[in-house]
Amino acid sequence: xxxxxxxxxxxxxxxxxxxxxxxxxxxxxxxxxxxxxxxxxxxxxxxxxxxxxxxxxxxxxxxxxxxxxxxxxxxxxxxxxxxxxxxxxxxxxxxxxxxxxxxxxxxxxxxxxxxxxxxxxxxxxxxxxxxxxxxxxxxxxxxxxxxxxxxxxxxxxxxxxxxxxxxxxxxxxxxxxxxxxxxxxxxxxxxxxxxxxxxxxxxxxxxxxxxx
Amino acid sequence: xxxxxxxxxxxxxxxxxxxxxxxxxxxxxxxxxxxxxxxxxxxxxxxxxxxxxxxxxxxxxxxxxxxxxxxxxxxxxxxxxxxxxxxxxxxxxxxxxxxxxxxxxxxxxxxxxxxxxxxxxxxxxxxxxxxxxxxxxxxxxxxxxxxxxxxxxxxxxxxxxxxxxxxxxxxxxxxxxxxxxxxxxxxxxxxxxxxxxxxxxxxxxxxxxxxxxxxxxxxxxxxxxxxxxxxxxxxxxxxxxxxxxxxxxxxxx
Amino acid sequence: xxxxxxxxxxxxxxxxxxxxxxxxxxxxxxxxxxxxxxxxxxxxxxxxxxxxxxxxxxxxxxxxxxxxxxxxxxxxxxxxxxxxxxxxxxxxxxxxxxxxxxxxxxxxxxxxxxxxxxxxxxxxxxxxxxxxxxxxxxxxxxxxxxxxxxxxxxxxxxxxxxxxxxxxxxxxxxxxxxxxxxxxxxxxxxxxxxxxxxxxxxxxxxxxxxxxxxxxxx
Numbered sequence: 258x259x260x261x262x263x264x265x266x267x268x269x270x271x272x273x274x275x276x277x278x279x280x281x282x283x284x285x286x287x288x289x290x291x292x293x294x295x296x297x298x299x300x301x302x303x304x305x306x307x308x309x310x311x312x313x314x315x316x317x318x319x320x321x322x323x324x325x326x327x328x329x330x331x332x333x334x335x336x337x338x339x340x341x342x343x344x345x346x347x348x349x350x351x352x353x354x355x356x357x358x359x360x361x362x363x364x365x366x367x368x369x370x371x372x373x374x375x376x377x378x379x380x381x382x383x384x385x386x387x388x389x390x391x392x393x394x395x396x397x398x399x400x401x402x403x404x405x406x407x408x409x410x411x412x413x414x415x416x417x418x419x420x421x422x423x424x425x426x427x428x429x430x431x432x433x434x435x436x437x438x439x440x441x442x443x444x445x446x447x448x449x450x451x452x453x454x455x456x457x458x459x460x461x462x463x464x465x466x467x468x469x
Numbered sequence: 470x471x472x473x474x475x476x477x478x479x480x481x482x483x484x485x486x487x488x489x490x491x492x493x494x495x496x497x498x499x500x501x502x503x504x505x506x507x508x509x510x511x512x513x514x515x516x517x518x519x520x521x522x523x524x525x526x527x528x529x530x531x532x533x534x535x536x537x538x539x540x541x542x543x544x545x546x547x548x549x550x551x552x553x554x555x556x557x558x559x560x561x562x563x564x565x566x567x568x569x570x571x572x573x574x575x576x577x578x579x580x581x582x583x584x585x586x587x588x589x590x591x592x593x594x595x596x597x598x599x600x601x602x603x604x605x606x607x608x609x610x611x612x613x614x615x616x617x618x619x620x621x622x623x624x625x626x627x628x629x630x631x632x633x634x635x636x637x638x639x640x641x642x643x644x645x646x647x648x649x650x651x652x653x654x655x656x657x658x659x660x661x662x663x664x665x666x667x668x669x670x671x672x673x674x675x676x677x678x679x680x681x682x683x684x685x686x687x688x689x690x691x692x693x694x695x696x697x698x699x700x701x702x703x704x705x706x707x708x709x710x711x712x713x714x715x716x717x718x719x720x721x722x
Numbered sequence: 723x724x725x726x727x728x729x730x731x732x733x734x735x736x737x738x739x740x741x742x743x744x745x746x747x748x749x750x751x752x753x754x755x756x757x758x759x760x761x762x763x764x765x766x767x768x769x770x771x772x773x774x775x776x777x778x779x780x781x782x783x784x785x786x787x788x789x790x791x792x793x794x795x796x797x798x799x800x801x802x803x804x805x806x807x808x809x810x811x812x813x814x815x816x817x818x819x820x821x822x823x824x825x826x827x828x829x830x831x832x833x834x835x836x837x838x839x840x841x842x843x844x845x846x847x848x849x850x851x852x853x854x855x856x857x858x859x860x861x862x863x864x865x866x867x868x869x870x871x872x873x874x875x876x877x878x879x880x881x882x883x884x885x886x887x888x889x890x891x892x893x894x895x896x897x898x899x900x901x902x903x904x905x906x907x908x909x910x911x912x913x914x915x916x917x918x919x920x921x922x923x924x925x926x927x928x929x930x931x932x933x934x935x936x937x938x939x940x
Contacts, residue, residue, distance in 0.1 A: 269625055305802045307937050310627055322802045326795025330729065332736045337729070344725025345803040608885045615882040622872050625939065632868050632935050636882060639864055639928055643886050646917060650889035657896070
């Protein structure tokens with residue numbers, strides 16, 4: 258579904274981390290961790306096609322991307338936002354499905370309100386509902402837990418697990434771990450230059466870490 | 470066979486190190502020929518060319534104004550071409566070229582405007598006339614300023630390069646359109662005056678020094694651009710081995 | 723494509739200020755002009771003043787062309803999810819033109835009357851606006867795409883875009899002046915149309931490239 262071959266993202270001419278090679282298959286949940294500035298967002302944006310400065314190669318199917326900015330038009334209601342978004346996937350608006358998705362993430366009562374009138378957490382729940390409606394199997398999520406309370410985080414974990422079990426794959430950049438049982442941890446370490454000019458960088462790939 | 474070696478040359482040209490080595494001699498050639506041509510042209514044009522029967526001696530500013538105006542436009546188009554090459558073939562050197570041409574282009578355009586104004590004063594009695602050539606040169610100046618402002622606003626080098634290349638290309642495509650429309654405007658609004666744009670039949674004693682000056686200006690531009698590009702390459706490739714070696718060799722001399 | 727248009731339409735209905743404010747600005751600046759230089763009314767300068775003010779209004783409106791979608795992440799989503807982002811760009815430019823340029827076909831003549839242009843020139847003004855404003859929206863879109871990420875992008879946008887506006891200004895004002903004088907407007911019609919066509923050929927590609935650059939700066 259997603260293959261990285263010696264992929265290194267670059268910014269200002271610098272390589273951000275060590276070359277990453279990884280194969281993400283259907284059913285995989287990959288958690289991307291690392292300190293601030295290690296390049297998690299940049300890596301996800303590269304995979305989504307938003308960042309073009311990199312060396313190495315990657316190959317992926319069409320993905321669903323959730324960035325720091327939610328990608329919701331504040332003037333539109335969730336239903337209208339969904340209709341617009343699904344247009345990209347060539348699918349028609351289906352109000353029943355939309356409402357179901359909103360109910361799942363707990364913001365059904367906001368279905369007919371413009372998104373700008375909601376709190377940050379509520380908007381995030383709307384964005385989450387959108388994931389349920391997409392037909393794309395690869396999800397790239399950048400810090401999706403931001404502004405979410407504990408119950409919403411639980412809902413998110415469930416949604417992610419269901420998606421993986423249904424044959425999708427998720428790559429999620431996050432500071433705090435998601436309560437997902439089977440995960441693959443990919444830790445990025447920022448490239449550092451020591452005073453004598455040598456370079457130290459790395460990433461660590463913990464395959465299939467099981468939570469107790 | 471020829472196409473293969475041309476391709477190799479093309480790829481090599483994209484390498485900063487190779488470009489640097491190649492242009493070491495070019496700089497000297499450009500610099501010396503610029504000096505010779507400019508001195509020769511200036512003395513010839515200012516001193517020995519026959520006085521114009523209409524304008525007297527003041528027309529001689531043409532020997533500065535015309536080459537400057539031509540060069541100003543050429544440098545911008547050069548940036549546009551460099552931008553195109555950079556975007557299509559992803560050559561990083563093209564951004565070095567753009568950064569080298571930009572300040573020179575702005576100065577030369579300002580020189581063209583200033584010399585045009587100086588020329589206009591004794592000829593028409595005013596320091597500034599909105600004729601076709603002046604307006605075109607002024608717009609060219611704004612095109613330069615636009616790219617300059619854009620570069621100042623973008624911190625990341627590669628993004629800055631892409632944005633500059635894009636805008637330089639768009640500007641270059643628009644230059645003929647702008648020139649044509651300004652000319653059209655000029656014929657409407659300015660009664661037929663002795664235009665700087667007119668090319669009266671000039672005797673060869675008059676335009677030969679002009680030719681020399683034009684060549685001198687272009688050689689000078691080549692010199693400046695090459696020097697700036699080489700400096701910028703050293704700057705950007707500071708960490709590379711070959712730069713350190715080159716600096717060491719130089720400092721030992 | 724229809725979902726794209728539908729969203730643009732929904733936004734336009736809810737953010738009417740985006741359409742009304744530029745028009746208000748235009749009328750306001752015309753008033754300033756007339757008060758400051760009353761002799762320009764009904765003068766030969768009126769056609770030029772009309773066009774210059776329309777141009778400046780376009781500049782103001784261009785600044786916000788992509789900003790909302792850029793800040794909200796909608797632009798990002800479009801470039802990631804759309805099969806053909808080019809179509810999305812075209813749609814946005816079209817809507818921008820519809821709301822700020824095409825509207826000048828109606829507002830322009832009104833302004834003409836305010837500036838003392840003869841009533842017979844009214845159709846010429848409308849025609850000039852119709853043929854000239856697409857170029858403004860298209861070329862302006864290029865500048866807007868590259869500057870959308872800047873915090874004070876408005877000035878740089880103006881610097882980048884005004885030289886490109888010049889040909890449209892020349893022939894647009896020329897068309898109105900020719901109509902006033904009673905001579906043929908066909909040369910200006912051809913010129914304006916040609917400029918708009920060239921703009922149509924280069925602007926969508928350049929805009930897409932510019933948007934990609936801006937998104938990468940985020």
